Structure formats: structure tokens, C-alpha cells
Amino acid sequence: xxxxxxxxxxxxxxxxxxxxxxxxxxxxxxxxxxxxxxxxxxxxxxxxxxxxxxxxxxxxxxxxxxxxxxxxxxxxxxxxxxxxxxxxxxxxxxxxxxxxxxxxxxxxxxxxxxxxxxxxxxxxxxxxxxxxxxxxxxxxxxxxxxxxxxxxxxxxxxxxxxxxxxxxxxxxxxxxxxxxxxxxxxxxxxxxxxxxxxxxxxxxxxxxxxxxxxxxxxxxxxxxxxxxxxxxxxxxxxxxxxxxxxxxxxxxxxxxxxxxxxxxxxxxxxxxxxxxxxxxxxxxxxxxxxxxxxxxxxxxxxxxxxxxxxxxxxxxxxxxxxxxxxxxxxxxxxxxxxxxxxxxxxxxxxxxxxxxxxxxxxxxxxxxxxxxxxxxxxxxxxxxxxxxxxxxxxxxxxxxxxxxxx
Numbered sequence: 001x002x003x004x005x006x007x008x009x010x011x012x013x014x015x016x017x018x019x020x021x022x023x024x025x026x027x028x029x030x031x032x033x034x035x036x037x038x039x040x041x042x043x044x045x046x047x048x049x050x051x052x053x054x055x056x057x058x059x060x061x062x063x064x065x066x067x068x069x070x071x072x073x074x075x076x077x078x079x080x081x082x083x084x085x086x087x088x089x090x091x092x093x094x095x096x097x098x099x100x101x102x103x104x105x106x107x108x109x110x111x112x113x114x115x116x117x118x119x120x121x122x123x124x125x126x127x128x129x130x131x132x133x134x135x136x137x138x139x140x141x142x143x144x145x146x147x148x149x150x151x152x153x154x155x156x157x158x159x160x161x162x163x164x165x166x167x168x169x170x171x172x173x174x175x176x177x178x179x180x181x182x183x184x185x186x187x188x189x190x191x192x193x194x195x196x197x198x199x200x201x202x203x204x205x206x207x208x209x210x211x212x213x214x215x216x217x218x219x220x221x222x223x224x225x226x227x228x229x230x231x232x233x234x235x236x237x238x239x240x241x242x243x244x245x246x247x248x249x250x251x252x253x254x255x256x257x258x259x260x261x262x263x264x265x266x267x268x269x270x271x272x273x274x275x276x277x278x279x280x281x282x283x284x285x286x287x288x289x290x291x292x293x294x295x296x297x298x299x300x301x302x303x304x305x306x307x308x309x310x311x312x313x314x315x316x317x318x319x320x321x322x323x324x325x326x327x328x329x330x331x332x333x334x335x336x337x338x339x340x341x342x343x344x345x346x347x348x349x350x351x352x353x354x355x356x357x358x359x360x361x362x363x364x365x366x367x368x369x370x371x372x373x374x375x376x377x378x379x380x381x382x383x384x385x386x387x388x389x390x391x392x393x394x395x396x397x398x399x400x401x402x403x404x405x406x
Contacts, residue, residue, distance in 0.1 A: 003315040004361040008202075008293060009151045009179060009352040010319060014245070015204035021248040022206065025241040033238050034229070043240045050247025054211050057250040058177075058196060059187040066212045066230045067243050071178035072102035073223070074197035074212040075145075077234070078174040079106035081220040082195060083115060083143050086172065090140035094171075096120040096128045097337035098155075099147055103176055104333075107145075116140070125286040126155035126338050130162050137169045144173045148191075149180040152321050152334045152350060153285030154294030156180070163192030172218065178202055178210075182253040183291060184261065188213050195220075200242070204355070205249030209242035256355075264293030264353040267362055271295050271351055274366035278373055284321075284335065284348065293353035296321070298340060302347040302376045310372045316365055321348035 005013075025046060031039025033047050052062045068074045083093055095107050097119050107117045118136045122128050128146060137144070144166050149156045159175055166173035174195040177186055181196070182203025188196050196213040200206055214220055214233075226235025253260075272295045275281055280300035299307065304320030311318055321332030331345035351365075 001315045002364050004317065004364055006316065006318045006351040006353060006365070008354040009350065011201045011207065012204045012354055013356065014206060015249060015252055017252060018205055018245045018248045022241040022245040025244050033240060046240060046244050047238055050243045053247035053251045057254050058181060058198070058213060059189055060213050061216060064213050064216055066214060066234050067238065068210045068212055068234060069208055070210050071197050071199035074210050075100065075102040075176055076106045077212050077223040078195045078197060079103060079143065079145055080109065081223055082172050082174065083110050084221045085219040086142040090142045091115045092138055092140035092142065094118045094120065094133065094136045094141060094144045096122060096146050098122045098126055098128065098150055098334055099145065100151065100176055103145055122337050124339055126150050126153040126334070127286060128157055130158055130165060133162050134165045137171055141169065141171050144171050145176065147176040148186065149291050150285065150334065151179040152332060153296045154290035155286040156289045156291065159191045159193065167192065179291065182250065183293065185257065194218055200246035200249050203249050203253040206242045206245040208239055209246035211246065260355055261292045263355060264357070267353050267357055267359065268293055268295050271362050271365065275369060278370050296348065296350040298344045299347040299349060299373060300344060301380045302373065304346055304348050306376050307349050307372065310376065311368070314368045316368060319350040321345060321350060
């Protein structure tokens with residue numbers, strides 16, 4: 001059976017060159033970067049080289065990069081650290097309902113500590129209206145956080161336009177670029193943002209390595225207290241192998257980005273065309289302003305977890321917007337915020353592509369997907385015409401007469 005991985009938004013495989021770059025720092029170059037002797041200095045130099053490589057990916061200064069353990073930590077750090085650093089100037093924060101849980105839950109933590117939070121809606125494509133952002137900002141607003149691109153529906157937001165609005169109102173602007181950095185061109189200065197989150201495993205780097213870009217001169221309260229690592233802004237002994245891996249992955253992404261984008265976009269467009277040929281399937285997210293390797297859909301009359309399980313049984317690994325991993329089977333808040341009905345949002349499926357995918361993978365998917373959908377609709381109580389079928393095909397556990405009470 002063929003194995004086709006279509007869940008690159010969840011994580012990427014490690015690039016072979018990244019693996020090779022990391023290996024020495026597990027064994028011979030294992031020193032603590034704070035140590036003053038040779039092994040420590042080698043580790044310190046490796047960390048600083050990785051900082052420069054990571055900064056170059058988003059056209060930032062190395063001093064503006066703070067290494068963290070994950071995109072979620074970077075988002076927590078940005079929201080809680082910046083809001084608390086500016087709370088004497090105001091206690092109002094604006095985020096969108098399209099955000100990752102690490103942003104939304106950080107906003108809720110701020111609410112519990114006395115901040116007011118405005119949650120912006122999105123349109124049917126998952127885009128946040130700049131006019132709505134402008135309307136939400138007040139004299140008390142100290143922070144705006146809006147994701148660069150949605151990991152769930154792929155829509156790329158109008159960050160530059162929104163950043164200008166934030167600057168005009170003297171509001172600090174953070175963007176969660178975990179889904180975009182390393183996958184499309186990201187220039188922190190050109191975007192006009194003050195802070196930006198990114199994660200290595202989204203561009204063929206290791207898990208456990210991420211970064212927060214903080215514009216030079218911007219105050220931020222540490223999330224983790226302890227030692228003097230990361231300029232005193234993020235304590236804890238550095239994960240040198242992972243940081244080295246992130247730097248190498250960033251360097252490779254910067255060099256290979258045009259070719260990677262062209263490769264996945266060609267596959268994505270063919271995938272979208274083929275999947276939309278199935279009856280009652282709709283594309284979610286913006287049809288054009290979306291990540292090049294991202295294709296997301298809603299499938300009527302079907303629950304997302306069922307699709308995932310049957311596709312996985314055929315060796316096709318994808319994601320769904322429904323929270324099946326939580327066992328709650330709740331509809332995706334992102335899809336609901338776009339005005340998609342809960343019943344339809346339950347039937348979401350997300351395909352994200354990477355450098356390892358091939359045209360043969362798309363052929364295999366498009367051969368397996370339609371029969372799986374037909375099979376699930378045949379047994380779905382929500383399928384079109386089900387009520388009519390039931391009227392003509394009743395199944396009784398006792399006789400019809402006993403059902404009527406005679």
C-alpha cells in the first residue's frame with residue numbers, strides 16, 4: 001500500500017542536511033553555551049550562527065531573534081510579554097477568531113488578569129477586514145495579534161495594510177507566522193510588524209526549536225525567569241542541537257523557497273481540481289490568497305474523523321478541522337468564525353503538501369478519495385435524501401401492528 005503524507009501543517013520531516021548539521025552537538029560539541037572554556041565557546045558560536053541564519057530568513061537583525069521551544073511558546077511570550085510590558089499605557093488587546101489556540105488562550109489569560117480583549121470576526125474566506133481592525137482599536141489598545149496565514153484554511157492575511165493601521169494608532173502588532181515562515185517569503189520589516197512567531201518544524205527543521213522576532217527597542221516581559229540566556233529575556237540552558245537545526249533549516253528554506261513553492265503549488269492546484277470534482281465538496285479559505293501547499297475543504301453529510309480514519313487505512317494521512325483528537329468532536333472555531341454552519345464544519349478535511357510529495361501521490365489520493373466519500377455517505381444519517389429512504393425502508397424490532405398499539 002502506498003503511503004502519502006499530506007499533513008505538513010502538523011509537522012515536516014527533518015531535512016537530511018539539517019540532521020547532519022545537528023549531529024555534532026549531541027556528542028563531541030556538547031558544551032553549555034554559557035561555559036567560558038572551548039566546548040562552551042563552540043556551542044555559543046553555533047547558537048549565534050543559527051541566530052543569524054534564522055534572522056536572515058525573515059530579514060531581521062540577529063539581535064532581534066529570541067529562541068524558544070515552540071511556536072506556542074513564542075505566541076504566549078509575545079502576547080503576555082508585550083501586553084504586560086505596556087499595561088501602564090492601556091489594558092486592551094485585539095486578536096482575531098482565526099488564531100491558533102496558543103494566541104486565543106493567551107488572550108483569555110490576559111482577560112483574567114484585567115485586560116479587555118476584542119475578538120475580530122473573519123469573512124467567508126477567513127480574511128480579517130482591515131476596516132474592522134481599525135474600528136476595534138481604542139486609546140487603551142496596546143497590542144494587536146493577527147496570524148500571517150491560517151494553518152487550517154490557508155488564507156494569507158493583509159498584514160502590511162493592517163500593520164500601517166496599527167502604527168498609525170501606536171499599537172504594537174504581533175503576527176503568528178508559524179504557518180508561513182519558511183513556506184512563503186516573510187520579511188518582518190516589509191510586513192511592518194513589531195513581533196513575529198516562527199517554528200523550525202514547519203520548514204524541515206527539528207521540533208523543539210522556534211523563535212520570536214522582537215523589533216529592536218521593543219520592551220517585553222520574560223515568560224521564563226532564571227538565567228541570562230537570550231539576553232535575559234528567555235531563561236534556560238539552550239537546546240543547542242535543535243537551535244543549530246533551526247538555523248540550518250532557515251538557511252535551506254531561504255535558498256530553496258522559490259523551487260519549493262512552485263513544486264507544492266502545482267500539486268495543490270491539481271489536488272483542488274480533483275477533490276472539487278466530488279459532489280458536494282467545497283473549498284475553504286481564500287481561493288487565491290492562500291499558502292501554496294494548502295488545500296482545505298468541507299464535505300457535506302460526513303464527519304471529519306471518519307474521513308481521516310478511512311483515508312489513513314489507505315495510507316493517506318491528512319488533518320481535519322474538527323477537534324477529533326480531543327474526543328469532543330466539536331466543530332472548528334475557525335470555520336465557525338467564517339460563517340460555516342456547525343454541521344458542515346464537522347466535515348472538514350485539510351491537505352498540506354511538502355517537498356517530498358509527488359504527482360503520483362496526488363494520483364493515488366484522487367483515486368482513493370471519491371470511493372471513501374461515497375462509502376461514508378451511504379451509511380451517513382445526514383446524507384441527502386436519507387429521510388425519504390427511511391420512509392420507504394423502515395426497519396422494525398417488533399411488528400408494525402404492535403408499533404401502532406393495536
